[in-house]
Amino acid sequence: MQRVLVTGANRGLGLEFVHQLLMRGARVVAACRQPGRALKLTELAAAHPGHLHVVPLDLDKERSIAGLAHEAGMLTDRLDALINNAGVLVPGERYGELTAKAFAETFATNAIGPLLLTQALTPLLEHGQAPRVVNLSSDLGSHADTVVFNTPSYAISKAALNMVTRLAAAELRARGITVISLNPGWVRTEMGGARAPLAANESVAAMLAVIDGLKPGDSGRFLDYTGADVAW
Numbered sequence: 115m116q117r118v119l120v121t122g123a124n125r126g127l128g129l130e131f132v133h134q135l136l137m138r139g140a141r142v143v144a145a146c147r148q149p150g151r152a153l154k155l156t157e158l159a160a161a162h163p164g165h166l167h168v169v170p171l172d173l174d175k176e177r178s179i180a181g182l183a184h185e186a187g188m189l190t191d192r193l194d195a196l197i198n199n200a201g202v203l204v205p206g207e208r209y210g211e212l213t214a215k216a217f218a219e220t221f222a223t224n225a226i227g228p229l230l231l232t233q234a235l236t237p238l239l240e241h242g243q244a245p246r247v248v249n250l251s252s253d254l255g256s257h258a259d260t261v262v263f264n265t266p267s268y269a270i271s272k273a274a275l276n277m278v279t280r281l282a283a284a285e286l287r288a289r290g291i292t293v294i295s296l297n298p299g300w301v302r303t304e305m306g307g308a309r310a311p312l313a314a315n316e317s318v319a320a321m322l323a324v325i326d327g328l329k330p331g332d333s334g335r336f337l338d339y340t341g342a343d344v345a346w
């Protein structure tokens with residue numbers, strides 16, 4: 115896995131993916147909404163000359179996705195992995211006070227964006243070595259494990275992302291591209307909060323081990339960072 119594109123790369127798990135991939139010698143395209151403000155990525159780019167390209171991407175905008183695909187094609191002739199990491203969670207949603215806006219925006223970022231980006235990058239993935247698409251999902255998107263009314267726009271959008279995984283796996287299997295949903299665990303980031311048990315570096319190291327070990331037969335699975343299956 116030497117050529118990798120990571121979304122939401124400026125902070126949290128995305129930044130840690132970039133860091134660990136660079137430490138392994140990979141060439142990384144790091145996508146984020148505001149490259150000019152992504153100071154940690156700028157520092158990493160300086161520390162790993164020629165290995166890190168920081169490019170703009172707003173997953174909610176089709177033109178931005180098309181622009182990123184064009185730019186990625188100028189930077190590399192193949193992608194071995196696309197890590198659809200960017201995601202959003204609206205805090206404090208309560209039954210009785212739900213708004214359509216929160217659902218629409220969350221759905222755009224967490225479910226539609228990753229599918230459109232995968233579609234746009236498929237020509238580069240087709241040229242990759244054992245190419246794989248990793249959709250960062252959540253146990254909150256599991257139908258089977260849901261017993262409390264919690265973060266509905268996030269949970270519904272991650273359940274939809276899991277369907278993106280199943281559909282893309284079906285479409286891309288014949289092209290040799292493996293697609294999975296991957297739950298990082300509960301991790302200390304801005305989204306996960308300070309009480310989460312896992313550090314970002316632990317979660318990402320474990321996820322990279324899972325991603326490294328993927329075989330074509332794994333396409334369409336929903337795994338967690340330990341490699342165990344998550345119930346749909």
Ligand SMILES: NC(=O)c1ccc[n+]([C@@H]2O[C@H](COP(=O)([O-])OP(=O)(O)OC[C@H]3O[C@@H](n4cnc5c(N)ncnc54)[C@H](OP(=O)(O)O)[C@@H]3O)[C@@H](O)[C@H]2O)c1
Nearest residue numbers: 122126127147172173199200201252300301303304305306
């Ligand atoms: N942390 C956890 O415990 C946990 C648990 C389960 C699943 N996950 C999943 O893991 C992934 C990473 O989570 P995290 O904890 O690292 O979250 P985070 O710290 O909140 O970071 C989210 C990232 O997504 C980016 N993003 C949000 N909306 C975007 C958009 N429209 N276009 C492009 N980028 C956008 C953010 O960019 P800006 O800086 O510009 O906002 C940021 O880089 C997410 O998909 C999340 O759902 C996390």
